[in-house]
Amino acid sequence: MKFLRIKSKHVQGILEPNSPRKYQFQRFPQKYKSHVRKEVWDLSENSAGVSVSFSSNTSRLLIKWTLKNRFKMHHMNDVGVNGFDLYQKKNEEWHFISAGIPTDLKNETYLFKGLQKHLKHYRIHFPLYNTLTSLELGFDVNSDIKIINEKSPPLIFYGTSITQGGCASRPGLAYTNIISRKLNRTCINFGFSGNGHLEISIADILSKIDSAIFIIDCMWNIDKKIVLKNTRPFINAIRSKKNNLNCPIIFHEQYLSNLDHPDKKFIKSVVEKNMLLKKQIDNEKYKGSKNLHLVAQEGCINKDTEATVDGTHLNDLGFERFSHHLIIKLRDIGLI
Numbered sequence: 001m002k003f004l005r006i007k008s009k010h011v012q013g014i015l016e017p018n019s020p021r022k023y024q025f026q027r028f029p030q031k032y033k034s035h036v037r038k039e040v041w042d043l044s045e046n047s048a049g050v051s052v053s054f055s056s057n058t059s060r061l062l063i064k065w066t067l068k069n070r071f072k073m074h075h076m077n078d079v080g081v082n083g084f085d086l087y088q089k090k091n092e093e094w095h096f097i098s099a100g101i102p103t104d105l106k107n108e109t110y111l112f113k114g115l116q117k118h119l120k121h122y123r124i125h126f127p128l129y130n131t132l133t134s135l136e137l138g139f140d141v142n143s144d145i146k147i148i149n150e151k152s153p154p155l156i157f158y159g160t161s162i163t164q165g166g167c168a169s170r171p172g173l174a175y176t177n178i179i180s181r182k183l184n185r186t187c188i189n190f191g192f193s194g195n196g197h198l199e200i201s202i203a204d205i206l207s208k209i210d211s212a213i214f215i216i217d218c219m220w221n222i223d224k225k226i227v228l229k230n231t232r233p234f235i236n237a238i239r240s241k242k243n244n245l246n247c248p249i250i251f252h253e254q255y256l257s258n259l260d261h262p263d264k265k266f267i268k269s270v271v272e273k274n275m276l277l278k279k280q281i282d283n284e285k286y287k288g289s290k291n292l293h294l295v296a297q298e299g300c301i302n303k304d305t306e307a308t309v310d311g312t313h314l315n316d317l318g319f320e321r322f323s324h325h326l327i328i329k330l331r332d333i334g335l336i
Helices: 030-035 038-044 078-082 175-183 200-206 224-238 264-286 316-333
Strands: 002-005 051-056 061-067 084-090 093-100 106-112 120-125 132-139 145-148 155-159 187-191 213-217 249-252 292-295
Touching: 030 200, 061 084, 084 106, 093 106, 093 120, 155 175, 155 200, 175 187, 175 316, 200 224, 224 249, 224 264, 249 316, 264 292, 292 316
Parallel strands: 155 187, 155 213, 213 249, 249 292
Antiparallel strands: 002 132, 051 120, 051 145, 061 106, 061 132, 084 093, 084 120
16 A cells, blocks of 8 residues: 555645644644633644545555544544544535544554545545544555645634534534535634633634634633623624625524423523624624624524433534534525
């Protein structure tokens, strides 16, 4: 076999791939380390939302990867946390093929073997909750390989553990990855578990990106005080750069997975927080801010009560519903 060592220049889903970074697939380049809190920086080293797309006529595909940490989560499949999944594009649609199941810090497994040597288009989604220190793909010695880098303006997602992908059973089922495949658009995932605090320092970094759409999904990690204090400065920080003066910014309300839940105090607090966010958005629009939108949580995942692992974090059904709901809303607004 011949091996290709995958580097930052090969992948999608990271900011400024040509800028220096300690780990090839960390989402922020190294120069932003001093701009964010340590908790955010450590999570930014995780490869959530990162993928590599390529075409090849190889009959077999071996994947070898090394993880930074031995990291387990009690409520999330190890493939989603530490593994990979492979998709093939057929007739303009992506189809799941196989998973790279982790067993240790160093891992090696076939994603397929014994296929006919026809040219095919593949995508591999990277681990959602761990940091990769190395990644190699093995192909037939005489096979053709071409890395495919999409050039579309990215959709930028900033949010919480749910944005990062908790608790998808495998990486490709995180909602940003589903949306990327459904729309054939580059998506960059800035989900930071427990740390989607609507921080101005993050908005300052995001403002440097020439983006089609910014989607902000922080409500699970913030209270009413932060909604009131940070919403307007966050918007202004993104809009501070000339290229983003009129870019669409979408805020998503906090969803309720069970409207009939017996904890009425919690439901009331979510409703009040969402109402406060709507008021902040409406005030900004009244003051002249354009291309500013709010996606309501109604109909997002609560067709029944089966869309979460624990009442908060989405399972695979929840991620499918969430991504479908968001795509519909983006189309209704006229953004896609």
